[in-house]
Amino acid sequence: MSTLAEELSAYSQKRTSNEDEELKRKKPKTTTVYSQPADTGIGFHAKTQLHHAVEYIKKQDRPVTVRELQDYLNGAGGTSLLRHLRMIERIKYEAAANTYEYTPLHNIKSGEALLLYLRRQPVFRGLAVKELKDGWSGCLEAIDKLEKSQDILVLRTKKENIAKLVWANKGGDIGGVDEKFVKVWHRIPIPPPAELPQKLEEVGLKPTSVDPATVKKAPTSQAGKQKRPRKGKTTNTHLQGILKDFSGRR
Structure with a gap:
C-alpha cells in the first residue's frame, strides 16, 4: 500500500509531464536563417x-581600434x-594608434560645443539637426537639454x-517680450477697425477677415483723360486704288 507522499509525488510527476507535452504542442515552429551570423546580424x-x-x-563618437572593430564584426574585419x-573620405585613419574615426560634417560632439558654435554664427540662420546627427549619437539628447x-x-x-532646426537664443526668456519692444509697438498708430480694410487695400494688402467685395475703394480721378476713338482694322490693302470709296455716300 502506497503512502500519501508517494501518491503526491506520482501525481506531481504526471502533471509535470502533461504540462510539458502541452507546451510542446503550443510552441510555434521557428525557422533559422543561416544567411548571416545569428548573434551579430x-x-x-x-x-x-x-x-x-x-x-x-x-x-x-571616438577613435575605434582594429580589435574593437573586429570584435563587432565577429572577426570579419580583415586586411581587405x-x-x-x-x-572612404569621411573615415580618418591614425597610423600611430592604428585607429579609425568618423569625421562628421560639424566637429560638434557636446552641448557646450553646439552652443558655442551657434553663438559664433554671423547670421541668424538655423542649423539643420540632420547635419548634427551625422557623427554625433547624443545629438537629440543634448538639444532637448539646451x-x-x-x-x-x-x-x-x-x-x-522631432527637432528640425536650432538657433542660439540671443534674446531673453522664451515666451516673454522685451519692455522696449512693447513701448515701440504701442507707439505705432492703428487705424479704426472700420477703416482698416481700406488702408490695407491702399498699400496693396488683402484683408483676410473682411470680404474684399464689400470694401469701398477710393474714387480715382478721371480728369484729363480723353477717350481715344476706336480704329477699325484695314483689310484688302492690296486692292487700294482699284475699288471705289463709298464711305461718303448715304
Missing part, C-alpha cells in the same frame, strides 16, 4: 561588412576591409515633434 558580403563597419565607427575603410534651459531655440515638426 552582419552578413558575409564585403560591401555589407564595410557598411556595418562605417556605421559602427560613426556611432562611437581595413584597406577599403581608409579609402532647449529646456532656454539656451537654444528649436523648430520641431508638427506631427512627430
